[in-house]
Amino acid sequence: MIFKNRADAGRKLAAKLTRYADREDVLVLALPRGGVPVAYEVAKELKAPLDVFLVRKLGVPGHEELAMGAIASGGVRVINEELISYLGIPDEVIDAIAAVEQRELERRAVAYRDDRPPPEVKDRIVILIDDGLATGSTMRAAAASLRLQKPRRIVVAVPVSSPETCDEFRSEVDEIVCAVTPQHFQGVGLWYDDFSQTSDEEVRELLKRAVLREGHVASSAP
Secondary structure, eight states: OOBSSHHHHHHHHHTTOGGGTTOTTEEEEEOTTTHHHHHHHHHHHHTOOEEEOOEEEEEETTEEEEEEEEEETTTEEEEOHHHHHHHTOOHHHHHHHHHHHHHHHHHHHHHHHTTOOOOOOTTSEEEEEOSOBSSOHHHHHHHHHHHTTOOSEEEEEEEEBOHHHHHHHTTTSSEEEEEEOOTTOOOGGGGBSOOOOOOHHHHHHHHHHHHHHHHHHHHHOO
8 A cells, every 4th residue: 555645544544543533532743743634634523622742753873764752741761772782872972962962952942833832631631642653762752751641541552664664562562553565665655655754834824623523613612
């Protein structure tokens, strides 16, 4: 299966999550930026509120696409100790990269939310969504940070994942939903016809649309 784009992937992923539709205790959280168009379609189908959960990958110096860890809202840092030890990356380098990514995380919080506070997740079923899982380090940081806020259930849902990463998450969250897990995975982008970068403007627009839709649903409720 190859998805046309992230919206198409979101609609196909939503079909795997129908048991969470029309429930007041469900919250959909997207990892920006690529997870937002996917999550928008899921939230629309489930009739659930949508927000972002901010998390930043920590890239290996000189090979930034390779994740040595990630940071997320709430001050959580997840580190791949085995990789760092193998590459001999010193703590001060990790701290310097984390500081840069922390500034970007804070910038995005302002850019995406304006004055809206983060959503309340305590005792709710939270569906964490990204456009795919490769190493899973970014999603691990998000799940670890979210766990500190005491949701009732954490569901990680993605359109595509490597089989190994999908399996690893079964012991780390309450539920993992991977729409497709191709044996010859090679990378998330290969499973999309259009995997162009999602912009900050698109994220803001989709979140705004979701808030308006949620308000319309609430006002039309009996």
